[in-house]
Amino acid sequence: MNASSPSPAQNQASPATLYGGVTNRRVTVRDLAAAKQRGEKWSMLTAYDALTAGVFDEAGIPVLLVGDSAGNCHLGYETTVPVTMDQMVMLSAAVVRGTKRAMVVADLPFGSYQESPAQAMHNAARLMKEAGVGAVKLEGGERSARSIELLTEAGVPVMAHIGLTPQSVYALGGYPVQGRGDEAAHQLLRDAKAVQQAGAFSVVLEAVPAELAKQVTEQLAIPTVGIGGGPDTDAQVLVWTDMAGMTAGRVPKFVKQYANLRAVLGDAARAYAEDVRAGTFPAAEHSFH
Ligand code: KIV
Numbered sequence: 411m412n413a414s415s416p417s418p419a420q421n422q423a424s425p426a427t428l429y430g431g432v433t434n435r436r437v438t439v440r441d442l443a444a445a446k447q448r449g450e451k452w453s454m455l456t457a458y459d460a461l462t463a464g465v466f467d468e469a470g471i472p473v474l475l476v477g478d479s480a481g482n483c484h485l486g487y488e489t490t491v492p493v494t495m496d497q498m499v500m501l502s503a504a505v506v507r508g509t510k511r512a513m514v515v516a517d518l519p520f521g522s523y524q525e526s527p528a529q530a531m532h533n534a535a536r537l538m539k540e541a542g543v544g545a546v547k548l549e550g551g552e553r554s555a556r557s558i559e560l561l562t563e564a565g566v567p568v569m570a571h572i573g574l575t576p577q578s579v580y581a582l583g584g585y586p587v588q589g590r591g592d593e594a595a596h597q598l599l600r601d602a603k604a605v606q607q608a609g610a611f612s613v614v615l616e617a618v619p620a621e622l623a624k625q626v627t628e629q630l631a632i633p634t635v636g637i638g639g640g641p642d643t644d645a646q647v648l649v650w651t652d653m654a655g656m657t658a659g660r661v662p663k664f665v666k667q668y669a670n671l672r673a674v675l676g677d678a679a680r681a682y683a684e685d686v687r688a689g690t691f692p693a694a695e696h697s698f699h
Contacts, residue, residue, distance in 0.1 A: 428452045428472040436544060437472045437513040439567050439611040446633045446644050454515075454635055454647040458484040458501050460508025462650060467509040474509060475547065475647060476502040478517040478577070483651045490576050493519040495533055502541035515569050516543040520577040523548050523557055530557035534566045547614065549575035551601020555608040562609030570605035573598060573639070574617035585662075587638070589618040595625075602626045602634075614647065615639040617664070638664035 428437065428445050429452070445452055454473040457463035458480045466474055477483075480501055481490040502516040516537045523530035534546045545567035548554055558568045573588040589598040598618060605613050612633045615623045620640020627634040627643050636643030652661045655670040685691035 429470050433511055436511055439513075439545070442473070442513075442612060442633050442645075446631075452633075452645045454645055455650045455653060456480075456483070456647070457505045457508075457650060460504040463505040463508035463512075463514075466650070467512045470511075472512060473645075474505055474512040474514050476505050476514065476516040476541075476543070477547075477649065478519045479649050481519075483649055483657070489579050490517075491520045491579065493517075495519060495522050495536060498522075499536055499540045502537055502543050506542040513545060514543045515545040515547050516541060518546055518548045523554075524550075527557040527560035531560055531564060531566070534561050534568075538566065545569055545611070547571055549577050551598075552604040555604045558605055558608035558610050562611075568605075568608075568610045569612045569614060569635070570608075570610040571614040571616065572601045572605065573615045576616075585617065587617045587619070589622045595619075595622050598622060599626060599629065602630055606630050606632050612645075615643060617662075638662065 427450055428441060431441070442452070452472050454475055455466050455471050456477040456479055457466055457474045458476060463474055476498065478490040478493045478498065480497070481487040481493040484501070485493070485497065487493070498516055498519050502514065505516075506514050518530065518533055518537070522533040530548065537543050537546055546561070547569040548557065549571045551570070551572040554570065558570060561568050574582070574585055576585065579585065589595050598615075599622075602613055602615075610632060612635060613626075613630070614635045614637065615626060616636075617638040618626075620642065623634065623636055623639035624642035633644035635645040635647050637647045648665060649657075651657045652665040653668055655667045656672050656675075658672065661667065682691065
C-alpha cells in the first residue's frame with residue numbers, strides 16, 4: 411500500500427458526505443443509510459449508456475438508476491412495459507462500464523419478477539452477474555414484499571418503488587397522482603412499511619402528495635427517494651432526459667429542466683449539415699495530406 415492509497419478501514423468507512431466524500435470506491439447502501447442519519451440529501455439520475463453515465467459520475471451524482479424508463483426515454487417505446495431483461499442487462503452493463511463511483515441500481519422490468527420470488531431472484535442475479543450492478547429496483551409495496559424478502563436474504567440490495575408505478579400504466583389508466591384521500595394514504599404508508607420490513611434499503615415514492623411523502627419519510631428508517639413527492643424526501647430522482655431538456659414535448663409537472671440539450675444538439679446537427687452543404691466542412695485542418 412502506498413501513502414496515498416486508503417487503508418482497508420478507510421475503504422469501508424462511510425464518506426463524510428456523499429458529495430465529495432470517498433472517491434476510490436463505489437457508493438454503498440451503508441453510505442446511503444449514513445446520509446439519512448446525518449440528514450444529508452442526495453440525488454439520483456437515470457442513465458442508459460456509458461457516455462452519459464460517465465458525465466453524471468464525474469459530476470458526483472452518487473446513485474445512477476438504469477430505469478426501465480429506458481423504454482420511453484431511450485428505446486422509443488410508448489411505455490416501460492415492453493422493456494426486456496436482455497435490454498436491461500445490456501444497458502446496465504454499459505452504465506457500470508462508464509462509471510467508477512456511483513452505485514448503479516437497475517430496474518427489474520415488467521414481467522421479470524411478478525410471477526414469483528424465485529423469478530425475481532433469477533433475474534436480479536442476472537443483473538448483478540452479467541451487468542455488475544450494485545442493487546436492483548422493483549415496483550410494488552405489500553404485493554412485492556415476499557420477493558424483496560427473498561432477494562435481501564440472498565444478498566441482493568433492493569430499492570423498492572411505490573406510489574405511481576409506471577409498469578401498471580394500463581391498470582391505472584395513465585399516470586395519476588397516488589395516495590390522495592385517507593384510504594389511499596393509509597395504503598401508501600402500509601406499502602412503505604412493508605418494503606422496509608422486507609429488507610429494502612431505500613424506497614422510491616413517485617407522484618404522491620408532498621405532505622404524505624414527508625410523513626412516510628419521517629416514519630421510515632430507510633431513505634426515501636422522491637419523484638413528484640415534494641421537497642421533504644431524503645433524496646430526489648429525475649429521468650435524465652427530462653432534467654437536461656432532451657425530452658420532446660411536455661414533461662411532468664415535477665420536472666425541473668436544468669438545460670436545453672435538445673436545442674443545443676439540434677443546432678449543432680443543423681450547423682454541421684449546413685457546412686457540408688456549403689462545402690465548408692471538412693476544411694484544411696480536418697484533412698490529411
Ligand atoms: O424507470 C425509471 O426511470 C424510474 C424512475 C422514474 C424512478 O423508475
